[in-house]
Amino acid sequence: MQALTTEQIRAVIARGKLRDNIFKAMGIFCLSLALIVIVALIADMVMKGSERFTLDFFLNFASRRATQAGILSAWVGSLLVMLVTALAAVPLGVAAGLYLEEYAKRNWLTNVIEINISNLAAVPSIVYGLLALGIFVYQFGFGQSILSAGLTLALLILPIIIVSTREAIRAIPAMIREGSMAVGATRWQTCRYHIVPYAMPGILTGVIIGLARAIGETAPIITIGALTFIAFLPPAPFMGEPAAGLFDWVFAPFTVMPIQIFNWTSRPDPAFEINAAAAGFVLMAMVLSMNAVAIWLRYKMRKNIKW
Amino acid sequence: MFKHSKLVSALAVAGVALFGAQAAQAQIVKIDGSSTVYPITEAVAEEFQKSKKNAVKVTVGISGTGGGFKKFCRDETDLSNASRPITKKEMEDCKAAGVEYIEMPVAFDALTVVINPKNTFLKEATVAELKALWEPAAQGKVMKWNQVNPAWPDAPVKLFGAGADSGTFEYFTEAIVGKAKSSRGDYTASEDDNVLVQGVSRDVNAIGYFGYAYYAENMNKLKALPIVPPKGGAAVAPSEQAVIKGTYQPLSRPIFVYVKAKSLQKPEVKEFVEFYMKNAAKLTKEVKYVPLPDNAYTGNLEHVKKNKIGTVFGGQNEVGITIEELMKREAKM
Numbered sequence: 052m053q054a055l056t057t058e059q060i061r062a063v064i065a066r067g068k069l070r071d072n073i074f075k076a077m078g079i080f081c082l083s084l085a086l087i088v089i090v091a092l093i094a095d096m097v098m099k100g101s102e103r104f105t106l107d108f109f110l111n112f113a114s115r116r117a118t119q120a121g122i123l124s125a126w127v128g129s130l131l132v133m134l135v136t137a138l139a140a141v142p143l144g145v146a147a148g149l150y151l152e153e154y155a156k157r158n159w160l161t162n163v164i165e166i167n168i169s170n171l172a173a174v175p176s177i178v179y180g181l182l183a184l185g186i187f188v189y190q191f192g193f194g195q196s197i198l199s200a201g202l203t204l205a206l207l208i209l210p211i212i213i214v215s216t217r218e219a220i221r222a223i224p225a226m227i228r229e230g231s232m233a234v235g236a237t238r239w240q241t242c243r244y245h246i247v248p249y250a251m252p253g254i255l256t257g258v259i260i261g262l263a264r265a266i267g268e269t270a271p272i273i274t275i276g277a278l279t280f281i282a283f284l285p286p287a288p289f290m291g292e293p294a295a296g297l298f299d300w301v302f303a304p305f306t307v308m309p310i311q312i313f314n315w316t317s318r319p320d321p322a323f324e325i326n327a328a329a330a331g332f333v334l335m336a337m338v339l340s341m342n343a344v345a346i347w348l349r350y351k352m353r354k355n356i357k358w
Numbered sequence: 359m360f361k362h363s364k365l366v367s368a369l370a371v372a373g374v375a376l377f378g379a380q381a382a383q384a385q386i387v388k389i390d391g392s393s394t395v396y397p398i399t400e401a402v403a404e405e406f407q408k409s410k411k412n413a414v415k416v417t418v419g420i421s422g423t424g425g426g427f428k429k430f431c432r433d434e435t436d437l438s439n440a441s442r443p444i445t446k447k448e449m450e451d452c453k454a455a456g457v458e459y460i461e462m463p464v465a466f467d468a469l470t471v472v473i474n475p476k477n478t479f480l481k482e483a484t485v486a487e488l489k490a491l492w493e494p495a496a497q498g499k500v501m502k503w504n505q506v507n508p509a510w511p512d513a514p515v516k517l518f519g520a521g522a523d524s525g526t527f528e529y530f531t532e533a534i535v536g537k538a539k540s541s542r543g544d545y546t547a548s549e550d551d552n553v554l555v556q557g558v559s560r561d562v563n564a565i566g567y568f569g570y571a572y573y574a575e576n577m578n579k580l581k582a583l584p585i586v587p588p589k590g591g592a593a594v595a596p597s598e599q600a601v602i603k604g605t606y607q608p609l610s611r612p613i614f615v616y617v618k619a620k621s622l623q624k625p626e627v628k629e630f631v632e633f634y635m636k637n638a639a640k641l642t643k644e645v646k647y648v649p650l651p652d653n654a655y656t657g658n659l660e661h662v663k664k665n666k667i668g669t670v671f672g673g674q675n676e677v678g679i680t681i682e683e684l685m686k687r688e689a690k691m
Contacts, residue, residue: 115401280400280418317550319575
């Protein structure tokens with residue numbers, strides 16, 4: 052083989068660098084395309100909806116008059132549904148993920164379960180709605196309530212939480228487990244004091260991404276029968292006359308943000324488009340702030356882990 | 359509700375014990391059904407809650423006329439919004455569940471055939487012309503305006519219409535084509551009427567149809583096409599007067615609210631119905647629908663008082679029925 056001259060080597064390097072730069076430019080272009088879309092979307096909603104960003108918009112119920120219509124029942128409904136979803140999905144999902152990673156034996160049954168969980172993550176959300184209509188609404192008699200909606204969305208995000216829990220646990224080095232076992236800890240103690248705390252940042256990220264997906268869901272909520280016009284809030288515990296029970300609110304009828312937005316976009320009066328844009332921005336802000344909290348938590352908790 | 363298995367009932371009982379009984383939400387008037395009737399019922403609900411200082415709660419959902427009747431006949435709602443009379447099948451379902459109801463027309467909806475404001479050749483249309491344009495046989499064949507009427511130009515037709523699940527689609531096909539749900543399929547269909555408004559307002563060769571309220575809110579972007587009545591005479595454009603006088607035919611129809619007879623024993627439902635009939639004329643106008651003559655609303659109240667249960671349609675929709683005829687007829691379950 053003939054040795055390359057310095058010039059030839061330089062040419063090879065230059066070609067490589069050129070390719071590098073072309074790829075870099077393409078990457079930046081793709082990234083900025085995605086960013087431009089989201090920025091344009093937000094800017095559009097802010098500009099269209101700007102005149103509705105008043106305190107009244109957040110404190111008023113729905114109305115036939117666009118200027119007086121607000122999102123009070125919608126954002127309260129969305130938050131309460133999320134609360135039920137989180138309470139139901141997080142313990143179940145984390146426990147299931149922990150079991151599959153730390154306890155379950157590797158055999159055909161766990162393989163089947165694993166495949167099923169991955170498949171469940173890909174099931175369209177409307178299917179969960181139909182399932183929930185049969186089970187929660189009619190079979191269990193929960194009715195068209197916050198409880199039914201929360202449990203439906205919990206089912207929807209359960210696979211996401213299980214998968215992210217397992218991934219977080221898998222990222223912990225085996226020596227941590229071995230070390231813990233070596234000094235005589237039981238499997239439970241190992242999980243309780245090592246595995247779960249170290250996996251927590253990853254688990255929380257999965258939980259919040261799951262919840263952020265759930266808050267924007269419309270189809271399953273419509274299927275189980277969320278309402279469109281509702282001008283009262285669920286009963287607060289121990290308030291009102293006669294005093295409401297601690298958990299009465301879970302049986303209350305409700306509406307959520309995406310349904311309110313959808314209703315406003317389909318009205319004859321064009322003035323409601325302003326409301327829809329403003330509500331869309333609020334929903335977007337809710338999702339983005341949930342993601343921000345996830346990033347912050349991950350950062351903060353990772354800092355505290357010292358192996 | 360908990361009739362399925364012992365396990366389920368045990369779970370449900372445990373759930374109720376844990377979360378407390380549902381008694382706290384007794385005073386709720388539950389309404390569901392058609393999206394066409396929704397704006398009127400919503401306006402009434404809003405005003406009613408205000409007048410009661412929120413002591414009575416009203417919820418209104420949108421499941422479509424059919425979906426609303428499903429819930430109504432399952433004894434889940436107190437009132438049902440309907441953009442067409444109850445069907446035979448739904449009457450049977452209600453009967454099976456022991457649900458008795460009183461039928462109340464609350465307003466007129468005038469389906470409006472709209473064209474682009476820049477369209478200069480269309481001044482009016484007959485039902486036969488509209489039929490030639492929309493019937494199933496026209497699919498893939500009638501693509502140009504001059505195929506319908508030689509006086510019209512050799513330009514492509516762009517059709518916009520309601521989606522197949524809506525009561526609007528059902529009524530339009532019945533009134534124009536002569537058979538409910540029978541329509542060509544190669545047109546831009548949407549359940550969201552604003553999509554149709556946008557479509558027609560952007561294309562000079564477009565023609566579409568939807569409820570009068572959407573036309574009334576978008577008069578600057580659209581032109582309503584006057585229709586020659588099937589019985590002959592001058593073409594009539596949709597307007598409040600034409601609808602009330604019954605000259606805008608065959609595209610105006612009454613829309614209804616059905617109330618459950620058993621629910622009327624609850625004072626809050628009775629009060630709501632009375633409030634509805636007393637304020638319907640004013641609120642209907644506000645949301646751009648055409649109100650019925652006053653004696654129709656008092657007639658409804660009379661029917662409630664006399665507990666006149668059942669429907670006057672016998673499970674069959676009718677095109678071109680006047681409100682006077684409707685109020686006089688005998689109702690049957």
